[in-house]
Amino acid sequence: MRLRAGPRGVTVTGDPRRRIPRTDAVLADPRVVAAGEGAGREVVKGAVAAAQERARDGRIAPEDVVAETVAALAAGPRRVINATGVLVHTNLGRAPLSAAAVAAVGAAAGCTDVEFDLATGERAGRGRTALRALAGAVPEAEGVHVVNNNAAALVLVATVLAAGREIVISRGEMVEIGDGFRLPDLLESTGARLREVGTTNRTNRQDYAEAVGDATGFVLKVHPSNFRVEGFTAAASVAELCALPVPVVVDIGSGLLAPEPLLPGEPDARTVLRSGASLVTASGDKLLGGPQAGLILGRSGLVHRLRRHPLARALRVDKLTLAALEATLRADPPVRLALHTTLTDLETRAHRLAETLAADVVSSVSVVGGGGAPGYELPSVALALPERLALPLRLGDPSVVGRVAGDRLLLDLRSVPPSQDDELVEAVRACT
Numbered sequence: 001m002r003l004r005a006g007p008r009g010v011t012v013t014g015d016p017r018r019r020i021p022r023t024d025a026v027l028a029d030p031r032v033v034a035a036g037e038g039a040g041r042e043v044v045k046g047a048v049a050a051a052q053e054r055a056r057d058g059r060i061a062p063e064d065v066v067a068e069t070v071a072a073l074a075a076g077p078r079r080v081i082n083a084t085g086v087l088v089h090t091n092l093g094r095a096p097l098s099a100a101a102v103a104a105v106g107a108a109a110g111c112t113d114v115e116f117d118l119a120t121g122e123r124a125g126r127g128r129t130a131l132r133a134l135a136g137a138v139p140e141a142e143g144v145h146v147v148n149n150n151a152a153a154l155v156l157v158a159t160v161l162a163a164g165r166e167i168v169i170s171r172g173e174m175v176e177i178g179d180g181f182r183l184p185d186l187l188e189s190t191g192a193r194l195r196e197v198g199t200t201n202r203t204n205r206q207d208y209a210e211a212v213g214d215a216t217g218f219v220l221k222v223h224p225s226n227f228r229v230e231g232f233t234a235a236a237s238v239a240e241l242c243a244l245p246v247p248v249v250v251d252i253g254s255g256l257l258a259p260e261p262l263l264p265g266e267p268d269a270r271t272v273l274r275s276g277a278s279l280v281t282a283s284g285d286k287l288l289g290g291p292q293a294g295l296i297l298g299r300s301g302l303v304h305r306l307r308r309h310p311l312a313r314a315l316r317v318d319k320l321t322l323a324a325l326e327a328t329l330r331a332d333p334p335v336r337l338a339l340h341t342t343l344t345d346l347e348t349r350a351h352r353l354a355e356t357l358a359a360d361v362v363s364s365v366s367v368v369g370g371g372g373a374p375g376y377e378l379p380s381v382a383l384a385l386p387e388r389l390a391l392p393l394r395l396g397d398p399s400v401v402g403r404v405a406g407d408r409l410l411l412d413l414r415s416v417p418p419s420q421d422d423e424l425v426e427a428v429r430a431c432t
């Protein structure tokens, strides 16, 4: 099969659109077959259609339809403009890093002093500047440690404080954290036993007090970050639990270090530690807005034991993570900016974009996402486009992922950093 009419640059007379290869010819091309392996026929056909469309508009040469299709199907993560309105979208890689964090990752990519003292020429504490920044942001924490993610933080805490012993936990907090992974299974995988107390909707101080005994490793409180129990509910406060003679560990989930006035129901590390918690665990890539990481903050003696356990070595974070985390703590990350963007600002952006795209501007509702603040709605604005654009936009490069509502595709602007507005316009133009 010959797809190229000749070397590029040769002038071909006649309508170039007639030279666009047919769909079945592109689908049969061995390069397309190889690139599309495992992608599913609809996705491959969508990539072909998008490439043909670009050739029809004259943006690529008809001879390049195969190459364009292969590029669209190429392995490796594709850049995505998140127009879903979900600020922390787990399937889209959770928090996007700030420009400062991206630069820090770039700078750390080669050899760095991550574990080396340049003044003495000797080995030094790994990631000490990042840990210092974290400790500075949470003065209530006597000690801090960072592991691979919050799940790893919980595994480390459970292993060190409760292997062969019991973790006392409310039945209302035995949560599934996503993709079929459940917190109780994770905790029990360490050899700790779960001592469930209370009921799904109500657990009080007395329930915990009756379960705590010689076998108790610690009491665990987990923030229900992806659902909300409403109605006849009760939960013991951290302060109440801290009166018990065992360590109290609080998994706050989202990674807020200090109270966030816009999300009053969301726990934060400073407040929880001030209430008396022994340890707090949290994710780095949810509301904190940084890289995937598990933060552990609290009593110095406990943190020291965690750091020295053999498992800590297996859960150790990469130098790139440490660099990104430190930069995230020093400047406002995109998740925080998105949360604080005013409706007026979103409307101004939407009208400017809508004008160039002939799209409608509609009101929308954003959410924080699986990363926290369940049920909490943030007013937003979206561009409304025909639903048929959803697939070509997803398959574009960068990909644009919106939300389909009825026969319309909504592109919610709260989750799109303003710096991506021009790219968003380009991407939509390329599909219309």
Ligand SMILES: *Cc1c(COP(=O)(O)O)cnc(C)c1O
Pocket (backbone or CB within 6 Å): 149, 150, 151, 152, 177, 222, 223, 224, 225, 226, 251, 252, 253, 254, 282, 283, 284, 293, 294, 370, 371
């Ligand atoms: C997200 C979450 C986890 C899991 O955190 P990862 O960083 O994804 O491992 C655990 N507990 C709570 C409460 C969470 O919200």
